């Protein structure tokens with residue numbers, strides 16, 4: 001077990017958002033056998049200023065060495081632990097439809113420390129099936145399984161109008177963090193972590209940039 005990690009609390013969100021890219025870059029270098037990497041090299045890859053890289057990494061215990069830079073293996077070990085990717089957390093997914101199935105097929109989640117223990121749905125055609133080895137249960141079994149398995153995260157991929165009901169169920173049965181993929185804005189107690197994720201806002205940004213640039217041409 002690596003002992004370098006500091007508490008992630010107080011780290012600015014943009015820094016946390018950049019860290020998985022630092023990690024992916026370092027993992028690639030490690031595979032190629034590179035031992036050290038400079039902040040300039042990382043910055044060039046990220047298209048940001050080297051001072052930003054130094055600042056971001058200073059939130060961890062990774063220390064650069066004069067002239068040689070950062071040890072690549074240390075970046076991989078420290079960031080994996082710092083970001084929580086080296087510890088496996090268990091999640092339940094509710095809504096095993098099109099998006100839910102895609103997430104169940106994503107091996108990247110496992111790589112980044114998230115294990116989806118079980119999925120839930122209300123559609124009889126889906127219940128009882130296994131999607132990428134994850135069994136789909138009726139939503140009524142959520143309570144029993146949440147008590148039985150050590151699950152701390154809930155992933156919501158149901159139609160937006162059902163998102164609040166599912167969130168309430170998750171909170172009632174001990175889920176501490178909710179990853180909400182629906183466009184609905186769910187209400188939960190203050191101590192529950194909610195992260196809303198949508199591909200469409202990124203798409204909107206692309207369209208906006210495309211159309212904006214076209215206007216300027």
Ligand SMILES: NC(=O)c1ccc[n+]([C@@H]2O[C@H](COP(=O)([O-])OP(=O)(O)OC[C@H]3O[C@@H](n4cnc5c(N)ncnc54)[C@H](O)[C@@H]3O)[C@@H](O)[C@H]2O)c1
Pocket residue numbers: 094095096097098099100120121122123126139157158159160162165166180181182183197198199200
């Ligand atoms: N965040 C993103 O980028 C993104 C991308 C695609 C879809 N979405 C959103 O994800 C959600 C699902 O989209 P989809 O295309 O997979 O829809 P879908 O209809 O294919 O799947 C929804 C599933 O939820 C199940 N369901 C409905 N009510 C339920 C309940 N109360 N409990 C348990 N299961 C229930 C349905 O039976 C179905 O299997 C929607 O809210 C959609 O807007 C978000």
